[in-house]
Amino acid sequence: xxxxxxxxxxxxxxxxxxxxxxxxxxxxxxxxxxxxxxxxxxxxxxxxxxxxxxxxxxxxxxxxxxxxxxxxxxxxxxxxxxxxxxxxxxxxxxxxxxxxxxxxxxxxxxxxxxxxxxxxxxxxxxxxxxxxxxxxxxxxxxxxxxxxxxxxxxxxxxxxxxxxxxxxxxxxxxxxxxxxxxxxxxxxxxxxxxxxxxxxxxxxxxxxxxxxxxxxxxxxxxxxxxxxxxxxxxxxxxxxxxxxxxxxxxxxxxxxxxxxxxxxxxxxxxxxxxxxxxxxxxxxxxxxxxxxxxxxxxxxxxxxxxxxxxxxxxxxxxxxxxxxxxxxxxxxxxxxxxxxxxxxxxxxxxxxxxxxxxxxxxxxxxxxxxxxxxxxxxxxxxxxxxxxxxxxxxxxxxxxxxxxxxxxxxxxxxxxxxx
Numbered sequence: 175x176x177x178x179x180x181x182x183x184x185x186x187x188x189x190x191x192x193x194x195x196x197x198x199x200x201x202x203x204x205x206x207x208x209x210x211x212x213x214x215x216x217x218x219x220x221x222x223x224x225x226x227x228x229x230x231x232x233x234x235x236x237x238x239x240x241x242x243x244x245x246x247x248x249x250x251x252x253x254x255x256x257x258x259x260x261x262x263x264x265x266x267x268x269x270x271x272x273x274x275x276x277x278x279x280x281x282x283x284x285x286x287x288x289x290x291x292x293x294x295x296x297x298x299x300x301x302x303x304x305x306x307x308x309x310x311x312x313x314x315x316x317x318x319x320x321x322x323x324x325x326x327x328x329x330x331x332x333x334x335x336x337x338x339x340x341x342x343x344x345x346x347x348x349x350x351x352x353x354x355x356x357x358x359x360x361x362x363x364x365x366x367x368x369x370x371x372x373x374x375x376x377x378x379x380x381x382x383x384x385x386x387x388x389x390x391x392x393x394x395x396x397x398x399x400x401x402x403x404x405x406x407x408x409x410x411x412x413x414x415x416x417x418x419x420x421x422x423x424x425x426x427x428x429x430x431x432x433x434x435x436x437x438x439x440x441x442x443x444x445x446x447x448x449x450x451x452x453x454x455x456x457x458x459x460x461x462x463x464x465x466x467x468x469x470x471x472x473x474x475x476x477x478x479x480x481x482x483x484x485x486x487x488x489x490x491x492x493x494x495x496x497x498x499x500x501x502x503x504x505x506x507x508x509x510x511x512x513x514x515x516x517x518x519x520x521x522x523x524x525x526x527x528x529x530x531x532x533x534x535x536x537x538x539x540x541x542x543x544x545x546x547x548x549x550x551x552x553x554x555x556x557x558x559x560x561x562x563x564x565x566x567x568x569x570x571x572x573x574x575x576x577x578x579x580x581x582x583x584x585x586x587x588x589x590x591x592x593x
Contacts, residue, residue, distance in 0.1 A: 197489060198525065200485075201482075201485050201486055201489045201525060202525060202528065202529045202532070203482075203529075204478075204481055204482025204483075204484075204485040204486070204529075205479070205482040205483075205486070205525070205526050205529025205530060205533060205566055205569060205570075206482075206529045206532045206533040206536060207478055207482070207533070207536075208476075208478035208479030208480075208481065208482040208483075208529075208533065208566075208569075209479065209529060209530045209532075209533025209534060209536075209537065209562045209563075209565070209566045210533040210534075210536035210537040210540060211474070211478045211479075211537070212472065212476070212478075212479065212533075212537065212558075212561070212562045212565060213533065213534055213536075213537025213538060213540075213541075213554075213558050213559070213562045214537045214540045214541055214544050214552070215468075215471035215472060215474065216468075216471075216472070216555070216557075216558035216561065216562075217537070217538075217541045217544075217552040217553055217554045217555070217558055218471070218541070218544050218545065218548055218550055218552050219464070219467065219468040219471050219472075220552075220553040220555055220558070221545065221550045221551040221552045221553040222464065222467070222548075222550040223461075223464045223468075224551075224553060225550060225551060226460045226464065227457070227460075227461075229377050229378060230377075230453050230456050230457045230460060231319065231453075231457070232318060232319030232376070232377035233318060233319075233377050233380070233451070233453035233456075234317050234318055234319075234419075234421065234453055235425055235428075235453050235454045235457060236421055236422045236423070236424070236425050236428065236454075237317060237318075237419055237420065237421055237422070237452075237453055238419070238420040238422070238428065238431060238432050238435060238450065238451075238452055239417070239418075239419050239420075239450070239451040239452075239453070240269060240273075240417065240418040240419075240420075240435070240439070240448055240449070240450055240451075241269075241416070241417050241448070241449045241451070242267065242268025242269045242291055242413050242415065242416050242417065242447060242448060243267075243268065243446065243447055243448060243449045244267055244268070244411075244413075244447065245267060245445045245446050245447050265411050265412070266411075266412040266413070267411070267412075267413060267445065267447040268291070268413040268414070268415065268416070268447050268448065269413075269414065269415035269416070269417070269418055269448060270414045270415060270442075271414050271415060272442070273415065273418065273438070273439070273442065274286065274288055274415060274418055276438055276442075277418065277420060277435060277438065280434060280435070280438060281420065281422070281431055281434070281435075283422075283423050284420045284421060284422050284423070284431070285317075285420070285421040286418060286419070286420055286421075287310070287311065287313060287314050287317055287418070287419040287421070288311075288389075288415055288417070288418055288419075289308040289309065289310050289314065289389075289415070289416045289417030289418070289419070290308065290309030290310070290389055290392040290393055290396075290398075290415070290416055291306075291307075291308060291309075291413050291415070291416025291417070292307035292308065292309060292363060292364075292387070292392050292396045292416075293307075293396075293411065293413065294307060294363050294364035294396060295363075295364065296361060296362070296363050296384075296385055297361065297362045298350050298356065298359065298360075298361045298362070301350060301351075303346060303349055303350060303361070303384065303385070304349075305343075305346050305349075305384030305385050306384060306385070307363055307384075307385045307386075307387065307392075308385070308386055308387075308392075308416055308417060309386075309387050309388065309389045309390075309391060309392020309393065309396075309416075310328070310386050310387075310388075310389055311328075311333055311388075311389045312327065312328050312329055312330050312332075312333060314386075314419070315327050315328075315374070317419050317421055318376055318377060318380060319376070319377060320374050320375070320376055321374060321375040321376075322372060322373075322374055323344060323347075323353055323372075323373045323374060323375055324353045324357050324372060324373045325341075325357055325358075325370070325371050325372030325373060326371060326372045327341055327372055327374065328341055328371075328372075328386060328387075328388055332371075332388045332391075333388040333389055333390055333391075334390070335390075336388060336390040336391045336394050337388060337391060338366060338367060338368045338369065338387075338391060338395075339368060339369050339370075339371045339387065339388065339391075340361060340363070340368040340369065340370050340371065340385050340386065340387050341370070341371060341372040341373070341374055341385075341386045341387075342356060342370055342372070342373050342374075342384060342385055342386075343373070343374060343375070343376055343380075343384045343385075343386075344373060344374070344375045344376075345384060346384030346385060347373045349384075353373045356370045356373065357370060357372075357373065358370065358371075361385070363385065363387070363396075364395075364396065366395050368387060398412050398413060398414050420435070425454055428452060428454045428455075429454075429455075432450070432452045432455070435450070436450060479565060479566070479569055482526075482529070482569065483526075483569040483572065483573035484573065486522055486525060486526065486569070486570065486573045486574060487573040487574070487576060487577060490518060490521070490522055490573075490574055490577035490578075491576075491577045491580070493518070493521075493577070494518065494577050494580055494581045497581075498584060498589050499589060499590065501514055501581055501584055501586075501589050502584075502586050502587075502588075502589025502590035503589075503590070504517075505584075505586035505589065506586055506590065511582040511583065512582070514578075514581050514582045514584075515578045515579060515581065515582035516578070517578075517581075518574065518577055518578040518581045518582075519571070519574050519575065519578040521574070522570040522571070522573065522574025522577070522578070523567060523570040523571060523574065524570075525570060526566045526567060526569050526570025526571075526574075527563075527566060527567055527570065529566060530562060530563045530565075530566025530567065531563070533562065533566065534559055534562050534563065537558075537562065538554055541554055
């Protein structure tokens with residue numbers, strides 16, 4: 175087949191399709207909606223995958239993150255709490271300095287950063303901020319993907335001098351009225367006042383720790399014990415370390431290190447007061463889930479294309495029946511079976527190709543709408559266009575082949591006698 179012959183077949187196919195515009199248009203719609211669905215689903219799947227990857231990679235794929243978690247009342251055991259007749263009780267939970275030392279000894283090649291948990295309420299004026307306060311050293315932010323929106327991060331000088339300054343995450347700043355409403359203003363943590371010197375953007379899994387203050391400031395002002403007064407009794411809650419971040423030198427060691435750390439934590443903590451997050455494991459889990467989701471989305475879109483393909487086959491079988499006399503004439507003047515087969519196959523390929531082009535445009539237009547409903551950004555990639563066009567072309571070939579072969583096998587004499 176040369177290019178000139180292919181062009182002639184395409185023109186002939188277009189002429190034949192234009193004879194029945196309404197029928198061709200209705201057949202075209204099945205392919206258009208199928209291809210549009212494929213393009214939209216691929217764009218949403220790609221956008222969701224990129225969002226997840228960006229979020230998890232921002233946590234640091236070489237990191238292992240341990241957080242102190244206050245267990246429910248029922249989980250408090252006698253080994254971690256004590257009380258006396260005056261109604262005073264002491265409850266200890268979470269990570270300890272001993273845990274930090276054991277982890278450093280267990281994995282000497284790792285970099286370990288410690289966060290000091292401040293269990294105090296946060297206010298700006300009369301507005302209360304529901305946020306977690308963490309005392310950290312300046313190098314803490316280098317462990318994650320951190321973007322400075324306004325001001326600057328905590329400095330070494332602020333940590334060494336124990337200055338009363340704070341950096342807020344973007345959600346915390348928004349909750350207090352926006353970046354402009356908090357920059358340079360004062361917030362109150364417990365009974366102490368802090369100047370907001372910066373607003374940062376962090377991965378959403380860390381943004382819950384909405385307020386960061388210098389590590390030494392947290393130790394000096396708040397210590398490790400907080401007091402809760404309730405019904406004439408006093409409860410003292412002690413948490414030595416709020417968070418430990420272990421940065422491994424190589425991602426290859428993450429799995430073994432996380433298992434060793436989990437075993438170490440189980441040896442020293444009887445209650446569920448420590449949570450472990452391994453971004454690399456999260457990434458692999460999300461990728462597996464995303465692959466399954468993509469397959470489901472594509473399968474749903476493929477059903478639409480299947481319906482469109484069945485419509486093409488149905489119409490072309492009817493067209494073959496209508497044009498039996500024409501087939502007889504063409505065969506009588508010298509057309510071969512191969513010529514007849516290519517004539518009808520060209521019509522289905524033209525029909526599906528035009529439907530594919532229109533479907534791509536429709537799919538591109540539907541991506542923003544689908545993003546609003548799913549909450550995931552749509553990413554329209556050239557790969558999705560190529561896949562959609564190839565699939566639409568294959569639909570034309572696969573579902574048009576049977577009618578084309580049927581037409582080619584008709585006997586010329588019987589075609590000429592057909593009424």
